[in-house]
Amino acid sequence: MDHDPLTPDLLLGAIEWERTERGLLPHRLPARARAQNPEPLLALAEVQPSSVRLLLRTRATAIELDTLPTKRVYPGISARPDGVYDLLVDGRLHASTTVPGGDTLTLDMATGALEHADGPVGTARFTGLPDRVKDVEIWLPHDEATRLVALRADAPVEPVTDRRRRVWLHHGSSVSHGSDATSPTSIWPAVAAAHEPVDLVNLGLSGNALLDPFTARAMRDTPADLISVKIGINLVNADLMRARALGPAVHGFLDTIREGHPDTPLLVVSPTLCPIHEDTPGPTEFDPEALRAGRKMFRATGDPAERASGKLTLVSVRETLSRIVRERAAEDPHLSYLDGRELYGEADHAELPLPDRLHPDTAAHRRIGTRFAALAFGPDGAFAPAPGTSSH
Known part of the structure; x- marks a missing residue:
């Protein structure tokens, strides 16, 4: 499959995008607001990409998205399920998947302490897409911070420029x-x-x-x-x-x-x-x-x-x-x-x-x-x- 550039014109739902050494990080508050925020739990929340998604037009039947998620761990509590990626074809849910690996953030609910550990990049894979030109949306996990690393598809992808929605x-x-x-x-x-x-x-x-x-x-x-x-x-x-x-x-x-x-x-x-x-x-x-x-x-x-x-x-x-x-x-x-x-x-x-x-x-x-x-x-x-x- 060919690599396609992850550019902001493929991305909807974020206020800003930050290019980091480990991938493209969506933010739901702008840098000015983040600089004025003293609360670590807000910093965690705004970087979780609720309703942030990729939107592209393609006839690809297979798409892969490499991401670096951050999994939250609460000591003493049952493990949280991995964040879900939903893929829509022309507005209808086609498939869902998860991404293994990623960083971990351990939150001690008794003390409020946070501990971060780096982890590996994982891949969200979608296959069996209809073989026709279509609009594809990939919704990122709403409650799991996610850096976007690479996008691959078995046909060219392009941004959707004629979407006329409020x-x-x-x-x-x-x-x-x-x-x-x-x-x-x-x-x-x-x-x-x-x-x-x-x-x-x-x-x-x-x-x-x-x-x-x-x-x-x-x-x-x-x-x-x-x-x-x-x-x-x-x-x-x-x-x-x-x-x-x-x-x-x-x-x-x-x-x-x-x-x-x-x-x-x-x-x-x-x-x-x-x-x-x-x-x-x-x-x-x-x-x-x-x-x-x-x-x-x-x-x-x-x-x-x-x-x-x-x-x-x-x-x-x-x-x-x-x-x-x-x-x-x-x-x-x-x-x-x-x-x-x-x-x-x-x-x-x-x-x-x-x-x-x-x-x-x-x-x-x-x-x-x-x-x-x-x-x-x-x-x-x-x-x-x-x-x-x-x-x-």
Whole structure:
């Protein structure tokens, strides 16, 4: 097979690309934002390529992608499965695979210590592709940092230059990042984007949807036709701020986005249902009894009585977001609000409970994404195409 250059015009969904000695590394926050970030867990999250993919046109029947993944290891917890690579042909899932080897990053959940060890490059192989000219997408693992090393195919590949889709820029927490879905195209933003379809830029940042000004500036400066921000769960489980700070922080985040996108449809999404934090403040911590049994579970450690002193709960966050959007919409006709419980609420939790009490599984991601597509992209939704236009 012939080697094909890995160039940025084959790559979608990242904010920046960094050429390193060990491969091409996608970033979901720009260098300026990364320089202002003191939090190592955000650095880990932004480099995990959620919704980042290669897009190419070819009649190749076999494609190989050499990558250098970073596998995360949690001592005392069952080994994580290898990250999944999904290959789509003309928008339909054709095959999935994993890549062995790679670097390892050991995270001690008791102490927060990180230890990195180098490992070998691996290869994602896809064969049996239809023998015709087609658009091929290779979605990188949503939760596994991945450097791209080499691309090979048994026919020439070229960038897709005639794709006329609206760009949807989304920001949210680990739920938007994709925890705990099993593959990159099964996370809820990818499910929703495929229903329309639109080109997704996913700034879901596990544990770090915290109204950071540098994230708002990154969104301000990123071209987009549609924007959504899903706010709330991380503010509660990080116990980051009190009620007094929340309103001004939300206003400031939205003001910054509007500096670069004054008329773009902007949808504010409140938290989906999470029973442990509906009325109980954070912080969230790993459940020590579950950890002793080798399982990852979460618990809320706040006291509901602390709501009186301004500690946040999901109920109070939803009330604040709804009020702010209602007030701002009087002067901003392109601003909308969606209650996250319309995506995943009490009935959904009864049927599809959160396995670790915090994150939806693949079936719940599919439901959230399908509902978001209907509510946001439907005829009456915030992202409905203008009459006489289409994103297809």
